[in-house]
Amino acid sequence: xxxxxxxxxxxxxxxxxxxxxxxxxxxxxxxxxxxxxxxxxxxxxxxxxxxxxxxxxxxxxxxxxxxxxxxxxxxxxxxxxxxxxxxxxxxxxxxxxxxxxxxxxxxxxxxxxxxxxxxx
Amino acid sequence: xxxxxxxxxxxxxxxxxxxxxxxxxxxxxxxxxxxxxxxxxxxxxxxxxxxxxxxxxxxxxxxxxxxxxxxxxxxxxxxxxxxxxxxxxxxxxxxxxxxxxxxxxxxxxxxxxxxxxxxxxxxxxxxxxxxxxxxxxx
Numbered sequence: 001x002x003x004x005x006x007x008x009x010x011x012x013x014x015x016x017x018x019x020x021x022x023x024x025x026x027x028x029x030x031x032x033x034x035x036x037x038x039x040x041x042x043x044x045x046x047x048x049x050x051x052x053x054x055x056x057x058x059x060x061x062x063x064x065x066x067x068x069x070x071x072x073x074x075x076x077x078x079x080x081x082x083x084x085x086x087x088x089x090x091x092x093x094x095x096x097x098x099x100x101x102x103x104x105x106x107x108x109x110x111x112x113x114x115x116x117x118x119x120x
Numbered sequence: 121x122x123x124x125x126x127x128x129x130x131x132x133x134x135x136x137x138x139x140x141x142x143x144x145x146x147x148x149x150x151x152x153x154x155x156x157x158x159x160x161x162x163x164x165x166x167x168x169x170x171x172x173x174x175x176x177x178x179x180x181x182x183x184x185x186x187x188x189x190x191x192x193x194x195x196x197x198x199x200x201x202x203x204x205x206x207x208x209x210x211x212x213x214x215x216x217x218x219x220x221x222x223x224x225x226x227x228x229x230x231x232x233x234x235x236x237x238x239x240x241x242x243x244x245x246x247x248x249x250x251x252x253x254x255x256x257x258x
Binding site for chain 1: 236238
């Protein structure tokens with residue numbers, strides 16, 4: 001795997017902030033960012049359920065592998081030099097349920113968190 | 121030669137001998153780790169190995185030298201052996217600590233280099249058809 005495409009929600013301040021942070025990090029694997037349901041996203045992934053990509057962050061590998069929600073977060077961490085070890089730690093059987101819960105809580109409340117953290 | 125000079129000479133002989141032995145062990149067996157950590161780049165691995173061993177010698181011989189002095193009167197063989205065992209024991213502990221510190225450095229270097237080729241933590245949920253944006257010229 002040499003490149004990961006991240007489908008992100010440009011309407012959400014938290015997502016924009018996370019994207020900026022990801023861009024600034026040193027990487028093992030290249031990350032490309034495409035806004036959800038944009039023309040580019042629809043063209044590049046014609047068979048993908050684009051309604052689902054709007055609910056949660058989606059990462060797609062250059063081999064066509066699709067990672068939703070918590071798995072997408074783990075793949076982003078995996079791409080980063082400083083945080084690859086964390087992707088293994090957080091995906092271990094002991095921590096994976098907690099990771100899933102935290103990630104889905106964050107994505108369901110992402111517009112509210114934006115106000116809290118003044119991310120916009 | 122009085123007894124304290126004999127004690128010092130025996131102390132130096134044992135401590136330096138142990139330092140050389142541990143350093144040689146480190147030098148011989150650490151090389152494999154380093155060659156692996158530097159993806160088979162042997163000249164670089166040998167260079168780093170040599171530098172680590174030089175640091176190891178400097179710290180240990182420095183400690184051996186600083187810890188030489190016995191601050192009390194040694195006049196009997198019993199006192200001499202007790203002083204020696206205390207001094208040599210400390211040298212052994214310092215050598216052991218340094219040795220494990222070096223092992224930690226070796227394994228860190230190796231892990232750091234291995235992680236760049238490690239597979240993804242999770243498998244994909246599904247596969248989808250992808251089209252490259254360059255091909256959408258029409």
